[in-house]
Amino acid sequence: MKKNLKVKILTAVIMLLVFIGAAIILNRPDPDDVLSSAQKRIFAFAKVTAILGDNASPDTWTEGRRIGAQELEVRILTGKHKGAVLETINYLNAYYNVDAKLGTRLIVRLDYNDTGELYVVSIPNYDRSSILVIALIAFAILMVLVGGKQGARALLGLLFTLLNLWYILIPLVLKGVSPILATILIAAYTSAGALLLLTGYTKKTFCALVGCVGGVIAAGIFAWIITILTPMNGFNMSEAEELVIRASESPLKISGLLVSGILLSALGALMDTSMSIVSALHEVYEQNPSISKKQIFRSGMNIGRDAMGTMANTLILAFVGSAFNLLILFQVYEYPMIQILNSDMMAIEILQGIAGSVGIIATTPLVSALCATIFRFKGNKILTR
Structure with missing residues (x-):
């Protein structure tokens, strides 16, 4: 038990040091930089x-x-x-x-x-700052009251994720690193941090992490293929013109921002799906340690099928909500359906919802197979139950 606690603390310290070091290096001011009009x-x-x-x-x-x-x-x-x-x-x-x-x-x-x-x-x-601060405090209190220690850990995981997005991912993208590659790496790193804070250094964490990252990669590959076939990229986004003007002197690669945004949008749902399946399968295994790998996998697929429907609806409805004003305008102007479906904005919203759902679909068999293998594996002395 003490050994596992030491491993958890050491892992947390290493991840924190990596974050601090990367944030300092990436956000270090350039002596040749001049203040932008916004900074003035x-x-x-x-x-x-x-x-x-x-x-x-x-x-x-x-x-x-x-x-x-x-x-x-x-x-x-x-x-x-x-x-x-x-x-x-x-x-x-x-x-x-x-x-x-x-x-x-x-x-x-x-x-x-x-x-x-x-x-x-x-x-x-x-x-609005005081009201927003009160809302955040109320949210944090409710998380801790209802979730207890797990709720507090979830809050720390969320904070860790947001800090990494702002201080590491965005600076990496602005320095010319491929947005898709940077997003996948940060997704893996932040997922590891959030899940370790939530469940510790366990088999559950390992399975959920690999399943989440696998789903992100699957969603990214699917979105990348579709953007090539359509064709569609970051220059189709409404903010592209402003980015081109403001970032013309930086090495920012705008073409990959569309897929990156899709991956970030799907990350939370993929993490939730992974952990939901893993937690349910771990409980099944704990109640019946003699259960076979095949039965664990089958149970995971059954649980995952239920999660697929709800999470796919969640993702697609979230993107529909963000484009709701656009949908109303289409109705007001009575655009023909052929124009609606092929417009840049609608194609992007559709792709975001579908790519995230594909990531969830890929996560289900991956997590189920991992759980079937890892839970029955007896030789692991580092990962706890």
Whole structure:
């Protein structure tokens, strides 16, 4: 028992050190870099201290949203200009509608005019940070209350995954590494970290990890083949033009971003499917250690078939939800079906749902076969039950 605990701690320390080292190397600033236009902008939290004028009024076509302009007095709450009181015009339209009231907390963009005086350029958003922080805390508390130690470990695994995506995967892609290769490697690494935190260094973890990575690779191969045959790649995405403009001087490979996005979207579902099948099969084996490999495999396939239907629906409906506005527009303009199905946006959404589902389908027999072999293997002294 003590040996297994030492192995778990050593593994966690090694993975953490690898993350810290990679994050430092990949995010190290280049001395030749110059600040981008976005980095030069000054943003701050502010609070409305007075409404000096307001000609905005509700409009029928905006479903009651007020259209017009407000003259506001705001006090800066953060940054080097904290305490400054400024006046500004807040323009309200249907799409950019930060309708301020007395005491409303806002995000403001600041700049200096030709005489060096500070002024508010625009009010891009409400200050939503406090509400979002409360929502995150509530989510974490519920996870721990309901899930106990497992819930706490799941939260740590989620945090580990998000940190790796932001500090390792994206910098790797920006430095010219193949997005597909980088995504598969990070998917394997983060899955290992999340599963180790969740279930420890066990046979269950090993089977779930290999099954998850295998499903990601299967989904990636399927998506890659389809993107070649259609043809379709990252340049078909709505953000491609902005990426080309902003990243023209970097070695970023845009063509692989489509498949990478598909793999990331499917990763969570594949991890869930793998662990669900493995946990169920492990329980079956624990209750009946004499069960044969064939019976374990058959049970895994039966469990996996149920998971396939629900997870495939989850993936496809998630992508349908993200494209819901687009579907409404197709109905409004009465596009013919031949145009709908062959449009870039719809083809991408369809591919995302199908590729993720293919990954789930591939995961089921792989995990079942692994469990049938690993659970009955008696010679393993490192992996616990």
